[in-house]
Amino acid sequence: MGEKQATIMAILQLLKLIIANAALALAISSYMLQAGMPRLLQFLCWLTIYGVFTILDSVGVRQSASVQLGATAICLLLLLFYCVSAWTKFDSNNITRAGDFSRDGLFGFFKGLPFALQFFDGFEETPLLMEYAQDPNTNIPKGIISSYISIAIVAFLVLVSGCGVTNIDILLTSEAPLMNGIDTVFGKGLLSDVLALLVVLGLLVNFFAFVLFSSQQVQAIAEGGHLPNILAY
Numbered sequence: 001m002g003e004k005q006a007t008i009m010a011i012l013q014l015l016k017l018i019i020a021n022a023a024l025a026l027a028i029s030s031y032m033l034q035a036g037m038p039r040l041l042q043f044l045c046w047l048t049i050y051g052v053f054t055i056l057d058s059v060g061v062r063q064s065a066s067v068q069l070g071a072t073a074i075c076l077l078l079l080l081f082y083c084v085s086a087w088t089k090f091d092s093n094n095i096t097r098a099g100d101f102s103r104d105g106l107f108g109f110f111k112g113l114p115f116a117l118q119f120f121d122g123f124e125e126t127p128l129l130m131e132y133a134q135d136p137n138t139n140i141p142k143g144i145i146s147s148y149i150s151i152a153i154v155a156f157l158v159l160v161s162g163c164g165v166t167n168i169d170i171l172l173t174s175e176a177p178l179m180n181g182i183d184t185v186f187g188k189g190l191l192s193d194v195l196a197l198l199v200v201l202g203l204l205v206n207f208f209a210f211v212l213f214s215s216q217q218v219q220a221i222a223e224g225g226h227l228p229n230i231l232a233y
Contacts, residue, residue, distance in 0.1 A: 003224075010221050013125075017214045020121060023114075024207045025049050028200055030175035035196040049207060057211045062132065064212060068205050075202035078195065079154050082178075085185050086161035095163050111172065119155040122209055123147055128216035 001009070029037075029045040037045065057064050104111065126144050130136040133143075162171065162181045171177045179196055186192045222232035 007221070007224065007226050010217060010224075010226075014214060014217045014221070017125070017210050017217065021050075021207055021210045021214070024203055024210065027176070028203045028207065031179060031196055031200045031203065034176045034179045035193050035200070049204070053204070053208050053211050057208070057215060064208060065129075065132070068208050068212075071201055071205040071208075074198065075205060076150070076154065078198045078202070079158060082182060082185070082195070083154075083157040083161045086165045086181060089185050090161065090164040092164065094165065094167055115159070116155070118206075119151050120148070122206070122213065125209075125213040125216075128213055128220065 025046045028049055029042045032045055033039060033042065056067075123144055126147075127140055130140060133139050158178070162177065165184045166177070166180045170180055174180050176196075176199075178199055179192075182192050182195050182199075186195065218227065218231050221227045222229060
């Protein structure tokens with residue numbers, strides 16, 4: 001691409017990561033509110049999330065990656081459990097009542113776009129971890145491809161099951177749409193609160209990964225001489 005274009009792309013990637021983490025902090029606090037946290041604590045929740053995970057990622061990449069791996073496995077099992085359970089309350093009328101699939105035209109497309117971004121955003125950052133991977137030339141591509149396939153399957157299942165158990169108008173205005181489906185399937189109570197906390201775990205893993213990617217991106221830009229050298233350390 002050339003050095004100038006690569007630098008611009010790197011800075012844009014870094015800005016994207018910062019904005020993505022702001023959105024994730026909001027999502028995490030929204031699910032915590034659904035689980036019973038007082039709204040007065042929302043801002044404190046944001047600060048705590050940023051502080052704790054920035055410190056953890058500063059401790060070591062390998063340690064944080066190991067935590068993320070275990071939490072990701074739990075979250076995948078949770079989503080599959082929810083998708084299977086949703087069929088007990090599935091109502092195709094919830095989908096047909098939504099009207100045609102071009103609802104609200106281009107504006108409707110952009111309202112739905114965050115769902116796709118939330119699932120697939122981040123895979124493009126995986127090559128930043130080349131220096132930490134065993135046999136990176138083989139394992140990094142394998143990791144990206146297997147991630148895309150598994151997430152595409154889960155995203156489709158969550159989309160269909162979520163729309164099948166929850167009214168579309170509720171989903172479009174909800175700050176925690178997955179929680180609406182969980183409450184519908186399991187009712188509001190201890191089980192749904194536990195599942196809400198597990199959903200938060202998934203969002204925390206996502207946040208964790210973006211903090212890690214942000215640090216790698218800053219390091220790469222600094223090593224290229226376009227940020228102060230101290231940031232490379």
